[in-house]
Structures are given as C-alpha cells and as structure tokens.
Amino acid sequence: MAVLTNALDKLLGYQMRRATAVLMADFVRTLADFDMRPAEITTLLVIAENPDCSQSEVGEAIAIKRANMVPIIARLIERGLVARTRVDGRSLALRVTGKGAEHAVEAWRRIAGHEARFRERLAQEDLETVLAALPVLRAAVDEDEAAGET
Amino acid sequence: MAVLTNALDKLLGYQMRRATAVLMADFVRTLADFDMRPAEITTLLVIAENPDCSQSEVGEAIAIKRANMVPIIARLIERGLVARTRVDGRSLALRVTGKGAEHAVEAWRRIAGHEARFRERLAQEDLETVLAALPVLRAAVDEDEAAGET
C-alpha cells in the first residue's frame, strides 16, 4: 500500500489530535483493569482531591457538562467509590468512600508511570515549553466558553 | 460556585486533551457552513492531495479504520465531492470532483486562518518546539499500532 502525502501534518491542531489519541490510548491501557471509563476516573480523582464538592463543580473543573455528569456520578456511586450527602434542597456534596480513595491512590500510581513514559521522550527544556504552551492554546476559547455558559 | 483544585492539570495527556478540544471546536466553527464533519473534511483534503488513492490508503494516512472510512466516502460521493473508479476487482481509485476541488481550496483557505489564530499565541521558537514535540509523542505507539494492524 502506497504511503500518501498529508499536508494536514503541518497543522498544529491535527498534530495535537493525533498525539492526544496516542496518549489517551495509553492512558486507557494503563487503567484498563479498573473497568472505568477515562471520564469516570478523572471524576473520581477530582472528587478525591476536593471533598464535599458538588457535581457541577466537578464538571466545571474537567469540562464535562452537568447533563453528562449525571451517569458518571451514578456509576461511581453504584460501584461504591463515591458517596453523596445532601447539602441543601438542590446541592449534593460528593466524597470518595474508603474504596474510592484506594482506587484513586492506585490510579495515581499508574498514571505516574504513564506520564513518565511520555515525558521521557522529550528533553527537559522542550517538555517545559510544551507544558507552558498547552494552557496558552486553550485559554482564549476557554474564556469564550465560560462566558457562554453564563 | 467554588473553583476546585485539579491535579490533572499537571499531566501532559490531560493538558493535551483539553487544548485539543479547544482547537477542534474552533476548527469545527471555522468550517461549520460546509455541513461536513471534521473526518469528512480531512478525508476530502487527503484525496485532493493524492489523486487515485485507495480508501485504505486514506484511512492509513489519517488514522481512520477501514470500516469507518466506508460511510465517510459514501457521503463524499453522495454529495458529489469525490468520485471513484474501479482499479481491479477489489480496489477503488478516489479522486475529488471539480466541486470537491473547490471545497478543498476554500477549506484550506479557512484552515489557514484557524491555524494562524492559534500559532500567533505562541512565540515562534516555542511553536517550533511544540511542532517538533508532537510527532515524537505519538511515534512509539503509532509503531505499535502499525505492528498490531499487521
């Protein structure tokens, strides 16, 4: 099979998308036997880090819409990883359970390995440049979204 | 609403994912009135660049599986942007039509604007570092996938 030319390779967004797919696939592989989707894992980690946070706050932190948080939280509760208590008539405070905390610790341990696998491919200086550039790239439109959400 | 802490922000993959989502959203907005999905647009551009390529070759070039190429090509043909002729009993040669070529030119024109909006947020030197780093990040697992495909 012939190898085609692909001018898209010159594009920042396209390269980002391709590289991200590789990172994500490795992330999923790293945490495969947790039987949790990436969105569930990240949700668990944010709740572990922020006891008594609300569902909306978690969604805001990881850019998942309120409506899409519902089944994620439901599944975490169903599996006994997260518990919630009512704060007032409409808000719920989320906390990880003991089991959820254990999962979070083990997840972080593995994520550290995953992270190292990719970081070690870049020179220290280049890695720092990349890590500084990424928030810049997402900044302007994030602000647009925040404004639109209001 | 309280702003939560989010240790995920330190992770390369997470930052890539967030930034890519922003880039992608802008890409979609840029090409919204084409009434084409991102995957269809990129497919069209690759075919325009590689006359008489096969469906599998395009999929290989942009990391879309053969099975998922089928409806994309079908829609491009249905809309009169791509035509195909039989090469042998199992291969089809793809070409853009006149209309498809026009779409490709206009798409590239807009993509240039989209690209510039993001590039200008980074210093020239940092941009080059990022553009060099992205293929490195995706390289190792890309090779795994290629091996697995065989």
Added chain:
DNA sequence: TATTGTTATACTCTATAACTATA
C-alpha cells in the same frame, strides 16, 4: 430569577468481528 440536578435525545468518533470478492 438563577442554579442544581435530571431526563431524553442526537451526533461524532472509535472499535471489533465477520463477511464478500478478489489478488
């Protein structure tokens, strides 16, 4: 009136397995 959580729904991309017809 605005906010929190919810339901319902649709769209896009991705993944696998299995089939056909060819080479």
Added chain:
DNA sequence: TATAGTTATAGAGTATAACAATA
C-alpha cells in the same frame, strides 16, 4: 492466504433542550 471494501454493532464522549425543585 492476504487484501479491499463492506456490514453490523457497540462503546465513549459531547451537545442541546426542557423540566422540577430549590435558593
């Protein structure tokens, strides 16, 4: 036997609109 295209299907993420209960 391997390849090109296809079908069917499932999973994951994301988006919007509308609603109830509450602040």
